[in-house]
Amino acid sequence: MTATDDASVPHLDVDPFALEFFADPFPTHERLREAGPVVYLDKWNVYGVARYAEVYAVLNDPATFCSSRGVGLSDFSKEKPWRPPSLILEADPPAHTRTRTVLSSVLSATVMKQLRGRFAAAAEACVDALLDKRRFDAIEDLAEAYPLSIFPDALGLKPEGREHLLPYASLVFNAFGPPNELRKQAIERSAPHQDYIAEQCQRDNLTPGGIGACIHAHVDSGAITATEAPLLVRSLLSAGLDTTVNGIGAAVYCLARFPDQFEKLRNDPTLARNAFEEAVRFESPVQTFFRTTTRDVELSGASIPEGEKVLMFLAAANRDPRRWEAPDSYDITRRTSGHVGYGSGIHMCVGQLVARLEGEVMMAALARRVAKIEMTGEPKRLFNNTLRGLERLPVEITPA
Known part of the structure; x- marks a missing residue:
């Protein structure tokens, strides 16, 4: 069966x-959600899932929907990756x-607890400095x-x-897309950013005691190799x-647009974590990711052949009325638990605890x-x- 043979899968002319x-x-x-549980996007010849149930199912079945062939449109079994693949994001x-076990230990809840005081003090200092300015770009x-x-x-750079x-982070996420102008320009401009990152991730360049040095310390125990450590950093x-x-940008944007919600937060600052989580659900800073099928599979009645790219619309799932x-x-x-703003399952964003x-x-x-x-x-x-984020958000804040 070819990618377009299944009559139950609607074709959409969406880019x-x-x-x-x-x-x-x-x-x-x-439109994507209402067209069906699985759609086919003719523009890029990929399957798409935009409803919460199907996005969640794909994210939580890594054996069928693999990451090692790339979480962008490129299929690493057919073309050379633009950089050495990630040992976390692009691995099964x-x-x-x-490798995930190593990162989970250096970014554990215990480590976050140790960082909390320093991070909170820095946040208050940042807000105090902005209150002096009153008007600024958020x-x-x-x-x-x-x-x-x-x-x-904290990382030890x-x-x-x-x-x-x-610019490096922006480049990486542009590169997951198709060969459009955004991706082409990002990769063309990438050399100095890639050189800097490659150099900074080496053991000798990281401050002792930082998170980066802790990753390299796992080489000594044999958990990872000396080649893998810089890639994990x-x-x-x-x-x-x-x-x-993008998460903080989304949250400030939401609080500026919905003053009643900011008032609720001011009255009960213990809602701070939830205000941030809800902004991540509502705006979805990470909009999409791809997987590749490892076998012929049926998903919600639709047949998807082996070796097909499946595009997950995380943002559409986060606003699916069937779930929310x-x-x-x-x-x-x-109650925001279950949103897929950081993914779900074994490939959930490694930076989520920090964020x-x-x-x-x-x-x-x-x-x-x-x-x-x-x-x-x-x-x-x-x-x-x-x-999904903003380049500029001009605001004025009034002191409490």
Whole structure:
């Protein structure tokens, strides 16, 4: 059977990597969900799933829907990856299990507990400095500045060259897309960013006692090899920053747009973690990921042959009315558990604990110190093949 033989799979002429789609994806997400549990996108010759149940099923069946052939449109069994594949994101068990265990130990809940005081103090200092300015760009001065002020230090990076970190993360997520202009330009400009990252991930360049050095220490115990260690540090450089920057940006954007929700947060700062989680569900900083079928499979009545790319619309699943009540409203009291903003299953984002900690302490700092967040101009969207975020968000804050 060829990829398009199954009559039960509707064909759609949607390009989920077009700039007009990125500008306002929600009407198309609804169209994708309503067309059927599995659709076929003729533009890129891939299957798509946009409902929560099917996205969740694909994410939680790594034996059938593999990652080792690439989590972007490229199929690594047919073409050479643009960089050495990730040992976490682009790997399957048992190889994935071994490397994931190492990362889980260096980014454990215990480690997060040790970092919490430092991260919270930095969030409060960041908000205090912004209160002095009153008017600022919430992306550059808050969503980017705060994670960049603490995470590279925690990882053990040298101060020089950190300007490469965000462009590198943006490049990685653009590269998961199809061979469009965004991907082409990102890869063409990538050499200096890749060189910096490769160098910084080496053991000698990392501060002793930092998270990066802790990863390299696992070489001594034989858990990973000396070749694998820098690649695992590299995984954190994209996963630990982009999810956090776009998550915090999304949360501030939501609180500025929905002042009633910010008022709720101010009245009860213990909702800080949930305000951040709900923003991740509502805006979905990571919009899509691909998997490749390892065998012929039936999913919700649709037959998908072996070797086919399946595009998961995480953002559409996060607003699926079959799973969420009033999915298009931002509600910080919502029970958000189960959202797929960080994926699900064995490949859940490795940076999620860092993102959640930073997001929570920043929301708490805003709740305690700020009375009002108002937009003072039009936000400008950042276009990326995989990430949804803003390039600019002009705001004014009033002290509490």
